[in-house]
Amino acid sequence: MLQVSKLLEGDKRTAAKMITLIENDGEGKQQLLSEIYPHTGRAHVIGVTGSPGAGKSSLTDELIKRARGDNRKVGVIAVDPTSPISGGALLGDRIRMQEHALDKGVFIRSMGTRGSLGGLARATRDVVKVLDAYGCEIIIVETVGVGQSELDIMHYADTTLVVLTPGAGDHIQTIKAGIMEIADIFVINKCDLGNTKKMMIDIAQMLDMSPRFDGRWRPPVAETSVKNNTGIEELWSLIGQHLEYTQKSGELDQSVRNRLSMEVVEMAEEEVRRLLWEQFNKNGSMDDLLDKLAQREADPYNEARKLVQNFICQIPNGKEL
């Protein structure tokens, strides 16, 4: 039996087991998360994303060191939506992070697509809660790729870093749409590799074109080089400034509320989905229905509507379905 009290005391094995339970969508997950919830809400969640090869893991590594320098407990969730590997396994170049493995103040977890039945973004959100209650003051969520799942995952970060490398400038054009929305800070990493000026200009132009930063936080650009150990301190300071800004402006509260709304409705959806399938399957005439559909005597759009009508008691606003 997993005890929340042990998690709150900072027992690492309990944290790890709870995360596994969440990944496996195991028995008692909701109850557990329900118990954990009152003890969450203190961590600063930092998202780190960007193209493969941008050096996200090394950068995360530096952020861990920086946070540990302030003696702050750190959790890292390394999410790879393309990998089936999950759990204790350290993905790819995350092996570098192993130097922190013996540090009790650092908790690192990899998550792949395996063991994330409710979707990777949701699993990540729940794992963040576990690490928050476990006492992590800083939680870094690192993820590769630029697909939808990444954007979904970053939705749960308080401060999102988009990591780029010099010379990838033309790439900005293609990923612009999604990235614009989620970046709180741009990081030009590996700035030792080339001239960063072109990219600085590209980013600035991109931001100038968008009216959404008027009077609000305009994502600054940090230049870092893990190799030369430059820019990390400045980046760390920007991260702190962003948190302070969102706290003072009320934007943090607003995002927390948005996330909570989404969380409640998404969980309700998950449950409703399960019940819908149950209802569809228990329906004795399902075989007949499928025959009719296959014969084109019925159509799936009308059948879906009927299914919903039979399912719901309160039709909001008295609308017809």
Place this chain on the structure above:
Amino acid sequence: MLQVSKLLEGDKRTAAKMITLIENDGEGKQQLLSEIYPHTGRAHVIGVTGSPGAGKSSLTDELIKRARGDNRKVGVIAVDPTSPISGGALLGDRIRMQEHALDKGVFIRSMGTRGSLGGLARATRDVVKVLDAYGCEIIIVETVGVGQSELDIMHYADTTLVVLTPGAGDHIQTIKAGIMEIADIFVINKCDLGNTKKMMIDIAQMLDMSPRFDGRWRPPVAETSVKNNTGIEELWSLIGQHLEYTQKSGELDQSVRNRLSMEVVEMAEEEVRRLLWEQFNKNGSMDDLLDKLAQREADPYNEARKLVQNFICQIPNGKEL
């Protein structure tokens, strides 16, 4: 007003406009699909997937030519889950397919993440229906990447080709799990580039380890080279054999039924999701609830349960929520 009769007559502009409507989740989409549905079910849907750079587009190009040689009308849906570009734009190397642009017997459409509000897999499924009713006998759905969205998309193909290249042998190990499930035919493309023997053995071993092919279709391996123009005829023949096998064995009927079940329930889900949000938002006390949640006086798990309870009239099997 879009007329289904014009689609059935083979009017290309009507087909294009309907697809745009679907992508934009526009007004009247369900009604339109409902009208189209009786005229579907005739096309053979061929999925083409595999890693980036495996030469999927050139191969698709060859398949188009082959089908046109038999004077069969062809539709191509090129899906790129990582691209925000959609609609008329031709993605990347799909430009090669432009030689077919003037052929009235070929309809090519690119789909990106933009304009696929209900999810890319669902949009693809609906676009397949439009092309089916439009009269395409062969519909090729091509998609990049090896993520979940790709697997979802391939679910709607009758025959799925997994395209590999020689030398990528070790890669098989990592993507095995998902690929095993969806491949009906393996294609070692660009077989002019290297020795295919190693990969043939890898695939055979992989298949041997799985009991699921006993007495059923065991995915054959085709070796193709677009450059040397070899293997296409054999691949085309294997595609035909697979269709014949699934028709005779009843597996095609079974997958059609499975897909129809999913389709009905997924659409019901979509509608229920919309209604859930509506109910959540119209709830006058939502602000209070969010306050409580933010203050940790309530928890999202219990609130989700309550939302479901207030929403549903028939609880299947009388289970408690």
